[in-house]
Amino acid sequence: MTLHIYTISIILSLFFHLFIFKTLKIFPEHKPDGRGYSFYGERVITASLFRVLPPSGSGGKKGFSGEVLKGIKGINKIPAKSEEGTISFEEAISELLGEGSEEGIPYSFSYFEEIKRKIMKEWNLPEGMKEQLKSLKCTILMKMRRDGEVLELKILRSSGNELYDLSAIRAIKKAAPFSPFPMVIPKEEIEIEVEF
Amino acid sequence: MKVFVFLCLFLSSEERWKIVIPEPTWTPLKVKIESNSREMLSEILPLLQFTEFYEFNFEGKADFEITIKTEEKNASVEIEDFSGGKRASFVYELNVPYFVEKLADRIVEETAGIKGYFTSRFVFVSDVDRYKELFTMDIMGKKVERLTDLKGKILGVRAEQECKWISFTFLTGGHSEIYLLKEEKLEKFITEPGFKTGLSLSPDGFFAVYTGLKNGEPKILLKDLRSGKSSILISSPAPEVSAVFSPDGKKVAYVSERPGVPAIYVFDTEKKNSERISYKSNYCTSPNWSGDGAFLAYTCLEPNGEMNIYIYDFKNKTERKITGGTRSNESPSFYPHGNFIAFTSNRTGNYEIYITDIWGKFLKKLTHSPSNEYEVVWCAGKQ
Numbered sequence: 001m002t003l004h005i006y007t008i009s010i011i012l013s014l015f016f017h018l019f020i021f022k023t024l025k026i027f028p029e030h031k032p033d034g035r036g037y038s039f040y041g042e043r044v045i046t047a048s049l050f051r052v053l054p055p056s057g058s059g060g061k062k063g064f065s066g067e068v069l070k071g072i073k074g075i076n077k078i079p080a081k082s083e084e085g086t087i088s089f090e091e092a093i094s095e096l097l098g099e100g101s102e103e104g105i106p107y108s109f110s111y112f113e114e115i116k117r118k119i120m121k122e123w124n125l126p127e128g129m130k131e132q133l134k135s136l137k138c139t140i141l142m143k144m145r146r147d148g149e150v151l152e153l154k155i156l157r158s159s160g161n162e163l164y165d166l167s168a169i170r171a172i173k174k175a176a177p178f179s180p181f182p183m184v185i186p187k188e189e190i191e192i193e194v195e196f
Numbered sequence: 197m198k199v200f201v202f203l204c205l206f207l208s209s210e211e212r213w214k215i216v217i218p219e220p221t222w223t224p225l226k227v228k229i230e231s232n233s234r235e236m237l238s239e240i241l242p243l244l245q246f247t248e249f250y251e252f253n254f255e256g257k258a259d260f261e262i263t264i265k266t267e268e269k270n271a272s273v274e275i276e277d278f279s280g281g282k283r284a285s286f287v288y289e290l291n292v293p294y295f296v297e298k299l300a301d302r303i304v305e306e307t308a309g310i311k312g313y314f315t316s317r318f319v320f321v322s323d324v325d326r327y328k329e330l331f332t333m334d335i336m337g338k339k340v341e342r343l344t345d346l347k348g349k350i351l352g353v354r355a356e357q358e359c360k361w362i363s364f365t366f367l368t369g370g371h372s373e374i375y376l377l378k379e380e381k382l383e384k385f386i387t388e389p390g391f392k393t394g395l396s397l398s399p400d401g402f403f404a405v406y407t408g409l410k411n412g413e414p415k416i417l418l419k420d421l422r423s424g425k426s427s428i429l430i431s432s433p434a435p436e437v438s439a440v441f442s443p444d445g446k447k448v449a450y451v452s453e454r455p456g457v458p459a460i461y462v463f464d465t466e467k468k469n470s471e472r473i474s475y476k477s478n479y480c481t482s483p484n485w486s487g488d489g490a491f492l493a494y495t496c497l498e499p500n501g502e503m504n505i506y507i508y509d510f511k512n513k514t515e516r517k518i519t520g521g522t523r524s525n526e527s528p529s530f531y532p533h534g535n536f537i538a539f540t541s542n543r544t545g546n547y548e549i550y551i552t553d554i555w556g557k558f559l560k561k562l563t564h565s566p567s568n569e570y571e572v573v574w575c576a577g578k579q
Contacts, residue, residue, distance in 0.1 A: 116215050123220045124259055127249040128309025131490075131535050131554070133219065141212075162282070163309045167259075169279035171217075174257040193214040 111182050112192075118178065119194065123171035126163050136164045140172060142192045148178040156193060168196040222557075224251040225307060231264040236271065236296075240264070243300040246336060248558060249308045260307050264299075266290065271299060275306050282306075297334070301577065311533040315577025318538060319343065319362055320549060321350050324567040330364060330377075337549070337562035343377060351571060352394040354440065357487060357532040359575030363395040374406060386419070388426065394438050397421075398445040405429060405439040405448055416450050416463075430463055430470060438481060442489045449473075449483035449492055460494050460508070473508045476515050480506070487532035487576070491554060495526045505539050507554050518556030525550075532576035538562075540570050 125133065138159035143152040153172060158165050172194060181187065227250045231237045244250055261276040269291075275284040284306045288299045297314035304313050316335055321328050328350045330343040344350065348368035355362040362377040363385065374395045376385040386392050386406060391414075395406040404419045410428060416439040418429040430436055432454055439450040448463045452470075460474040460483050474480040477496030484493045492508040496517075503524040508515050519525040522543040529538045535554040540547045544561075547568040551560050563569050 112213065112215055116217060119215070119217055120220065122257070123217065124223050124225045125220060126225060126308040126310075127247070128534065130222070166277060166279040166281045168217075169281055170259055170277065173278055173280070174259070191212045193212050195214065195216045 111179065111185070115175070115178050115192070118175035119171050122174035123167065123196070125167050129161070129164055129167070132161065132164075136161055138165045138168050138196050140165075140168050140194045140196070142172055142194050144178065144181075144190050144192060146181050146188050148176075148180045150176040150178070151189065159196075164196075168194070171196075224249055225259045226251050226254045226256070227260045227262060227307070228252075228258040229262040229264070231266065233264070233266040233271075236264055236266050239296045240300055240303075243296065243314055243336070244303065246560075247304065247308070247313065249304065249310075262303060262307075271295070273299060273303065275303065297577075312577035313531075313534075316531060316533075317359065317575050317577070318549060318562070318572050319353060319355055319359060319575060320540075320572040321353060321364075321570045322565070322567050323570075324565065328570070330362070333562070335562075337564070344382065346375075352438075353571045353573050354394065354396045355573045355575055356397065356399075357443070357576050359573070361397060362573070363397070365393040365395075392417075394440075396440045396448075398441050399443065400445060403441075403445075405441060405450075407437045407439065416448070432470075438483060440483055440485060442485050443487060444489055447489070449485060449494075451481050451483065460492065462492070474506065474515065476506065476517070477504075482527055484528050484530055486530040486554075487534070491530070493528035493530060493537055493554075495528065505537065505552075505556075507537075518552060518554065520556075527571050529572050529574045531574050536574075538572045538574045540572055542568075 129136070136159040137157070138155065139157040141152075141154040141156040142150055143154075145151050150172065153169055155165055155169070181190070227244070229237070229241065229244070229252065231240075241252070245252070257278060259278055261278075263274045263276075265272045265274075269289060270287050271290055272287045273285065275282075277283060284302075286302055288295055288302075292298075294315060300314045301312055305311050314335055317332050318335070319330060319332050322331050324331075327347050329345060329347075330350050330353065331340055332343055333340040343362070344364075346366055346368070348366050350364050350366055352365035352374075353362065354364070360378065364375055364377075366373045366375055372391050372393055373384050374386040374392055376383055376395070385395060386404070386408075388408065390409050392406055392408045395404055397404050402421055404421055406417055406419070407414050408417045408426070409415070410417075414435045414437050416429045416436045417426050419426045429439070429448065430450065430452075432452060434452050434454040436450055436452045439448050441448055442462075446465055448465060450461055450463065451458045452461045453459075454461070455472070455478075457478045458481055459472055459478075460480045461470045461472050463470045473483075473492060474494060474496060477498065479497035480494050482495045485491075486493070490510055492510070494506055494508070495503050496506050497503055502520075502522070503526050504517050505519045505525050505528045506515055506517050518537070519539070519541070522541065524547075525539055525541045525543070526547075527540045531537070531551075536551055536558075537554060538549060538551050541550050542548075546566065547570055548564065549562045549569045549572050551562060551574075552558055
């Protein structure tokens, strides 16, 4: 009896997960590069686990910090076979981190990296901030729509210096609009804390 | 299974994402400026360009859009901040003295956060007519005016932040006199006999520190201007000179030969103790405080014979060189409202006045004369 209950529970659970995955559009509509769904699914889950990205720095691939690389658990479980042949561990990592995303579907890592790059490019600080720069920090809450438009900007944590806070808002406004969400972000709107 | 269920819940949660923007590489603010008056643009643009805080030719979106409308008697200015968070508008009367500078000051304050830049002035010593006399000029190195005609040698120039008073030592015929120039009146300030130089007044105006001789040794003397009594401020067996009050009046920076060579020290007037500041060089002179008292600038002699400007950061207790490899760089003087420093240098032959910032990344030559310019003091514009 107990065994039956377990079996039924497992089957129901499988259906439940399939339903959830389908609803959230986690599985792609097509194979973008001929690689297996399991690989793609693994990538999606891995990317989603790092919603709160650590600050970029040295030691990471393509501007990502070492913490991200260390954080991708189960990366060595990725199937190493494709239709073209074997892919290396490094290629798999590159794939996960969004290398070559210009040609393929942008992944969440490269998507946020692109937002970061665009904001950095537009961030010009007033001369009077130079000396205080290291002691100032502010966080802007950015509400974004699926098509990449910025819907709302709010100062979540002020630096206490108006010119600094406004320079951060200016940088985001100038950088907007951003690219539409990649399919790994199955939302109509998201909120991003941008820390300056 | 539980992990999968957790993942699914995680995927559908409303958690926020986070991006951290690293410290930027410094680039000028992008500014669009327009006016209905070409004359106004031709006057204000060179001032704003001089600062190097702004870029006017660029592609893409501007950080600020400035519109200046001139009418018969007034100029109205609108500053649009791309953030949408701040919009400044102000009106200035035309044809009043320095109205373009005042207008530029306001633009710089609203956009770059620096006060009184264009209405600031320099006081300096020049040997243009074979004597060493006191002159003043604007931030662009123009509008030069003579302040003294004493026909002698002026040195040891000090001033209040807005140059409400300027003190200097006048040497003539083997004698030295300390003069004070206040509200366009010049008077001998310290009347005690004997050699004296380098007067600095406390911010409250009650005390003066200067160098005088005691038993043949130069010493820092403190004079209570209310009672008229003088005493030795710092007791040490070594010669001590060049005392300067900090902006809050609680400290006095000076040069002491206690280590065997001139070094910069700071005396705490409350704790009554001194701390050595300069270690990187064996011969340092000319201390000068930043407007907020956070930094001290001074000149040090290098082993190769060059003189360079050093900055001491009181917060981080660090000392760093901001000029280098270019002959003598002397007499640093902070801009009272910011991180800029004026100094004199003979890097192109004769001594000229330059400005830089506390990182030594920005450099502008202000004077281009055949004479020598020494002992520059940067005075803030009157607020």
